[in-house]
Amino acid sequence: MAKIALNFEDGFTRxxxxxxxxxxxxxxxxxxxxxxxxxxxxxxxxxxxRVQSGEYDGGDYIEEALTxxxxxxxxxxACQMQPKTNLVVxxxxxxxxxxxxxxTFQARLRSVDRLSDTTIAFSLEGAGSLSFLPGQYVNVLVPxxxxxxxxxxxxxxxxxxxxxxxxxxxxxxxxxxLREKAQPGAAIEFVGPSGxxxxxxxxxxxxxxxxxxGLAPFLSMLGRIAExxxxxxxxxxxxxxxxxxxxxxxxxxxxxxxxxxxFTFTTCVAARxxxxxxxxxxxxxxxxxxxxxxxxxxYLCGPPxxxxxxxxxxxxxxxxxxxxxxxxFSPSGAVTTIGETHRAAA
Ligand SMILES: Cc1cc2nc3c(=O)[nH]c(=O)nc-3n(C[C@H](O)[C@H](O)[C@H](O)COP(=O)(O)OP(=O)(O)OC[C@H]3O[C@@H](n4cnc5c(N)ncnc54)[C@H](O)[C@@H]3O)c2cc1C
Numbered sequence: 001m002a003k004i005a006l007n008f009e010d011g012f013t014r015x016x017x018x019x020x021x022x023x024x025x026x027x028x029x030x031x032x033x034x035x036x037x038x039x040x041x042x043x044x045x046x047x048x049x050r051v052q053s054g055e056y057d058g059g060d061y062i063e064e065a066l067t068x069x070x071x072x073x074x075x076x077x078a079c080q081m082q083p084k085t086n087l088v089v090x091x092x093x094x095x096x097x098x099x100x101x102x103x104t105f106q107a108r109l110r111s112v113d114r115l116s117d118t119t120i121a122f123s124l125e126g127a128g129s130l131s132f133l134p135g136q137y138v139n140v141l142v143p144x145x146x147x148x149x150x151x152x153x154x155x156x157x158x159x160x161x162x163x164x165x166x167x168x169x170x171x172x173x174x175x176x177x178l179r180e181k182a183q184p185g186a187a188i189e190f191v192g193p194s195g196x197x198x199x200x201x202x203x204x205x206x207x208x209x210x211x212x213x214g215l216a217p218f219l220s221m222l223g224r225i226a227e228x229x230x231x232x233x234x235x236x237x238x239x240x241x242x243x244x245x246x247x248x249x250x251x252x253x254x255x256x257x258x259x260x261x262x263f264t265f266t267t268c269v270a271a272r273x274x275x276x277x278x279x280x281x282x283x284x285x286x287x288x289x290x291x292x293x294x295x296x297x298x299y300l301c302g303p304p305x306x307x308x309x310x311x312x313x314x315x316x317x318x319x320x321x322x323x324x325x326x327x328x329f330s331p332s333g334a335v336t337t338i339g340e341t342h343r344a345a346a
Contacts, residue, residue, distance in 0.1 A: 001018070003018075004087045004088075007052070008094055009093060010095055012101060012102040013102075014095070014100055015131040016028060024079075024081050024087075025040065025078040034098050036092070042059060047079045048078075050074055052087075053200055054086050056082060058071055088198075106127075108185055109188055112184070115249075117168075118246050121164065121248075133193070134220040135217040135221050136217075137152040138192030139190060139192055143181075143182075145173060148332075151216070153216065154215075156221075159223070165213045165248070198217075202233055202297075203231070205234045205235070205236070205290070205295070205296045207286075209282050209302075210237065211307070212240075216301075219252060222253075222260065226260050230260060235262055235264075236265070238290075240268045240302075243269065243271045244274050253267075283310060296322060297325070300324075
């Protein structure tokens with residue numbers, strides 16, 4: 001039995017199980033997920049999808065349906081392919097078109113902890129059969145309102161509880177709930193998981209760039225990496241915040257540095273009056289060796305202004321990373337690009 005993460009174009013992910021000798025299309029339809037499908041015998045190419053990670057048998061098909069070049073870059077036909085391992089697969093359609101949607105989970109607040117004047121951590125329990133990819137987020141219904149806010153998991157998949165890291169914004173709806181009202185045991189509803197900002201297979205050095213609570217998805221990824229290893233590649237994180245008080249999670253990072261061979265992290269603080277030994281933005285504290293001449297997978301997450309500044313800086317360096325994934329923690333209600341992922345030409 002292989003576990004398959006199906007990523008839809010609208011950002012939702014659904015997890016299904018594929019039995020032995022079952023094709024991906026058969027497994028999807030068995031659970032009512034109608035991925036695009038036409039001929040079902042490898043002739044039309046309608047069910048073309050992209051396998052992001054894992055091993056599979058591509059099955060039989062004709063060149064018109066899937067070219068050799070497409071197969072070499074990870075495209076496959078869902079009606080023919082059979083997973084050999086767990087897979088992450090991009091479906092070229094929205095969840096709605098496939099007659100599915102993000103799942104709604106009912107959980108309970110387990111803990112709410114103030115990490116600093118500007119940052120609150122909370123954790124949930126009782127979400128049942130929740131699966132997600134490290135780096136993904138969920139949309140949490142703010143209790144007592146009809147408003148949802150997006151939060152990235154800071155815990156790895158498979159943990160009994162799910163944790164989150166939230167910037168405390170004084171007038172903010174969710175911030176105020178967490179600061180003033182949240183009590184352990186409170187019911188919390190969320191929808192997801194979502195997002196294309198998740199850890200891919202480690203095939204080369206990784207550079208993680210985090211701004212503020214944009215650290216959350218990296219903690220989730222590092223939790224996974226601590227279990228699976230780095231495949232011998234270095235993983236370097238540069239974590240920048242605005243003020244000293246925003247710097248949280250350093251103990252966790254230190255614990256990961258002790259647990260994960262090849263993992264290093266650097267912190268920096270932008271404020272001029274900071275007492276931190278490294279002042280300025282993450283770009284100022286990025287060792288050029290981290291870019292490895294472009295043979296690097298870059299993951300970048302934080303507030304929109306930080307993400308834009310780092311992207312511009314990376315472009316100026318004249319280095320094109322092999323893969324570049326970024327996510328902006330855009331404020332709710334803003335016109336936003338969520339979970340963007342950019343793949344350089346193979
Ligand atoms: C994909 C995604 C993942 C996210 N993951 C996280 C996460 O893991 N941790 C996290 O802390 N946030 C995350 N966010 C942001 C989060 O969804 C909320 O927007 C944020 O927590 C504010 O919610 P709120 O209800 O407290 O404030 P709101 O009620 O939404 O906002 C109140 C006021 O504050 C302003 N405001 C909102 N955000 C900011 C800000 N960052 N700085 C200054 N002013 C602001 C708003 O414009 C508004 O005027 C994520 C956003 C996205 C799109």
